[in-house]
Amino acid sequence: xxxxxxxxxxxxxxxxxxxxxxxxxxxxxxxxxxxxxxxxxxxxxxxxxxxxxxxxxxxxxxxxxxxxxxxxxxxxxxxxxxxxxxxxxxxxxxxxxxxxxxxxxxxxxxxxxxxxxxxxxxxxxxxxxxxxxxxxxxxxxxxxxxxxxxxxxxxxxxxxxxxxxxxxxxxxxxxxxxxxxxxxxxxxxxxxxxxxxxxxxxxxxxxxxxxxxxxxxxxxxxxxxxxxxxxxxxxxxxxxxxxxxxxxxxxxxxxxxxxxxxxxxxxxxxxxxxxxxxxxxxxxxxxxxxxxxxxxxxxxxxxxxxxxxxxxxxxxxxxxxxxxxxxxxxxxxxxxxxxxx
Numbered sequence: 208x209x210x211x212x213x214x215x216x217x218x219x220x221x222x223x224x225x226x227x228x229x230x231x232x233x234x235x236x237x238x239x240x241x242x243x244x245x246x247x248x249x250x251x252x253x254x255x256x257x258x259x260x261x262x263x264x265x266x267x268x269x270x271x272x273x274x275x276x277x278x279x280x281x282x283x284x285x286x287x288x289x290x291x292x293x294x295x296x297x298x299x300x301x302x303x304x305x306x307x308x309x310x311x312x313x314x315x316x317x318x319x320x321x322x323x324x325x326x327x328x329x330x331x332x333x334x335x336x337x338x339x340x341x342x343x344x345x346x347x348x349x350x351x352x353x354x355x356x357x358x359x360x361x362x363x364x365x366x367x368x369x370x371x372x373x374x375x376x377x378x379x380x381x382x383x384x385x386x387x388x389x390x391x392x393x394x395x396x397x398x399x400x401x402x403x404x405x406x407x408x409x410x411x412x413x414x415x416x417x418x419x420x421x422x423x424x425x426x427x428x429x430x431x432x433x434x435x436x437x438x439x440x441x442x443x444x445x446x447x448x449x450x451x452x453x454x455x456x457x458x459x460x461x462x463x464x465x466x467x468x469x470x471x472x473x474x475x476x477x478x479x480x481x482x483x484x485x486x487x488x489x490x491x492x493x494x495x496x497x498x499x500x501x502x503x504x505x506x507x508x509x510x511x512x513x514x515x516x517x518x519x520x521x522x523x524x525x526x527x528x529x530x531x532x533x534x535x536x537x538x539x540x541x542x543x544x545x546x547x548x
Contacts, residue, residue, distance in 0.1 A: 227245075230244050232248070247298035250301065253297075254291075300316060361469050365510065366465060369397065396445070415494070431510075432463065438459060464509070489531070520545055
């Protein structure tokens with residue numbers, strides 16, 4: 208049986224809400240058949256979703272995401288006007304071709320002003336929800352909404368710490384504002400590969416991003432390892448653009464480890480999901496070893512042993528045991544790198 212990833216449930220809910228908004232419109236304005244209204248709502252929501260997920264105009268959508276919220280919302284609304292028209296036209300084509308609507312074809316596919324205004328109001332709410340979800344992370348957003356970690360939960364989780372190399376030197380050369388724009392762009396570039404590998408970007412600390420997976424999800428198909436190299440490939444693929452915009456191509460150090468942690472929702476005025484346990488500290492120590500051993504990607508031997516296999520083209524090179532601060536026992540680490548040829 209195919210299991211829908213937790214990330215996907217958010218978008219399933221958005222589509223269901225879109226269909227529900229169509230039914231609500233039918234109820235408010237006594238417009239006809241609820242099923243027809245639901246189809247219109249679903250198709251409109253699906254078209255908006257393709258824009259939001261970057262299926263349509265991915266470069267433009269990437270720029271949208273980098274805007275401040277007060278600019279993002281109106282710009283996104285303009286883009287959504289086109290998606291609303293497209294979705295309404297698609298819905299009209301479906302109901303007209305199946306005989307559910309007796310309207311003329313032009314009336315079925317072209318939204319009225321009332322429909323457009325209503326759809327824009329609904330999309331404004333959805334854009335806000337999606338933006339909040341983007342700001343705090345998809346999985347964190349869902350967990351906060353359902354209250355999964357109101358009470359502390361002990362669980363097995365994989366941690367990936369991604370550190371941007373040379374960010375301090377960059378700030379000294381270009382200034383703090385340019386450096387912050389640079390880090391923001393790098394962190395934005397992480398989003399797609401992390402999403403593709405079903406991870407969750409749970410926090411940013413300075414020039415470091417913390418990405419996590421529940422143990423089973425991260426081990427499956429070695430997603431946690433695949434994510435590291437997907438990030439590296441994404442940055443390398445846009446090398447010319449990075450040089451043009453920022454004068455350098457970002458490089459990263461990455462540390463992978465996993466184990467038992469206690470996960471809990473903390474905070475009063477501002478809530479967040481926090482992780483407590485040795486696994487988090489060990490991952491931080493491994494990231495420090497990346498610098499000491501001059502190796503861009505390290506994984507603990509413990510986590511490597513739990514992986515069913517490495518992604519194709521990736522090989523492991525054992526680096527022995529190393530003393531790390533805060534642990535009585537030495538830690539075995541392994542370098543991950545692309546296989547020659």
